[in-house]
Amino acid sequence: MTDTPSAAPVPTDARDLDRARFVARAGWRGAERTVLAGDASFRRYDRLKLDRQTAVLMDAPPPHEDVRPFLKVAAHLKAMGYAAPTILAADAETGFVLQEDLGDDLVRVVLDRDPTLETAIYAAAVDLLADLHDRPGAAALDVPVYDAATLEREALLLIDWYWPLALGRAATAAERAGFLDRLRPLIDQVARPEVLVLRDYHAENLLWMPARRGLSRVGLIDFQDALIGHPGYDLVSLLEDARRDVAPDLAEAMVERYLRRRRDALDGETFRTALAILGVQRNMKIAGIFARLHLRDGKPRYLNYQPRVWGLIERDLVHPALHALADWLDETLPWDARGCTRPRDPDAAGTTTTEGDPA
Structure with missing residues (x-):
């Protein structure tokens, strides 16, 4: 799920430049970056490490993604006392969110x-x-x-x-x-x-x-x-x-x-x-x-x-x-x-031996 941490890469395109600027504005310039995951959407996630602190960077590029619903729901859940991540910094226009690192224990x-x-x-x-x-x-x-x-x-x-x-x-x-x-x-x-x-x-x-x-x-x-x-x-x-x-x-x-x-x-x-x-x-x-x-x-x-x-x-x-x-x-x-060959069985679900994150 994770790659080896590396120093912040040198920006090579417009998205990289936007990401670097956002991270710097959020006070995390020079942070090491570890790729955490992508998923079935256009979003990707990195873990940033600066000194002894860590945070998770969501990269959700517009127009494919819109981070505003995430920010709204996160604030709502936090206000009710649930363990949604605290938002450390966000830029809805560029689609970056820096959030509390809740760890790897899915x-x-x-x-x-x-x-x-x-x-x-x-x-x-x-x-x-x-x-x-x-x-x-x-x-x-x-x-x-x-x-x-x-x-x-x-x-x-x-x-x-x-x-x-x-x-x-x-x-x-x-x-x-x-x-x-x-x-x-x-x-x-x-x-x-x-x-x-x-x-x-x-x-x-x-x-x-x-x-x-x-x-x-x-x-x-x-x-x-x-x-x-x-x-x-x-x-x-x-x-x-x-x-x-x-x-x-x-x-x-x-x-x-x-x-x-x-x-x-x-x-x-x-x-x-x-x-x-x-x-x-x-x-x-x-x-x-x-x-x-x-x-x-x-x-x-x-x-x-x-x-x-x-x-x-x-x-x-x-x-x-x-x-x-x-x-x-x-x-x-x-x-x-249908991806299954046996008669309908109310006491069994289909299984697969595939391991890991399908995203």
Whole structure:
């Protein structure tokens, strides 16, 4: 994930010059720089080290990226006492943000190192969600609503990008219409603007910081796409992880934990139906995004994750509310085109042996 630290490089192009100027203005001139990561977007991250201090530099070049939503959500989360990074300096015009260094202990990395921590870490992450969803004013942030049109547009990535990858052709008008006919009644059940949805709440976007106390043990990053939406969405993101297997019994225990903490606000049966719908919607979106990263962006490594994604889709399709969609898929998309070949199994998710960060 990291490269060898090096002295600040000599700027060679306009972006390098902008970066050097920003770092100097922020008081970090001459800092050593370590490349931390890139991701599926245009953003990249470096760790800066100056004397004994470290910070993380986000480089999010406009017009491809806009750091203002990240800054807004970070301030909101910090004000509520959560462990989002403190912003040390920012320039929205050039797309640079210098932020507190929360460390390298991503939940996935920690659990690869010590699987015995899994239940405790997931419980802490679930408790944070329950707390966030119960906080008055937590959803008052001025960000877009996760409405039906957005949920539908995301799910259509399956048709627009996975179809050509799996079948070697674009979806027909009839296939697209058939998909939407079965999808829209489901989307209508979960298009509810109730809570702040961080959007990518999973093991590679959360950090484990056990030296801190309570909910602050869970570090939050990569929340710039936050919306106001259904309380089940981030729980699904956590428990139906495209990059890491979460055993069904652990996932069920965490759903129960969440429901116990919000027992006065939620009906359990209705919420579980919503989780199945949101799980299918989210994982269909991911299957489409991974196909797009391969077909459009030349990043085939994301295809290694498709078996797990399809295993999660199949597990959610078992729910009675999704039978019409499941039947349509069975009629339209062959099993061998889904990244999985076994019959639908409610007790198993797809797995992959691929290691490391797909970004």
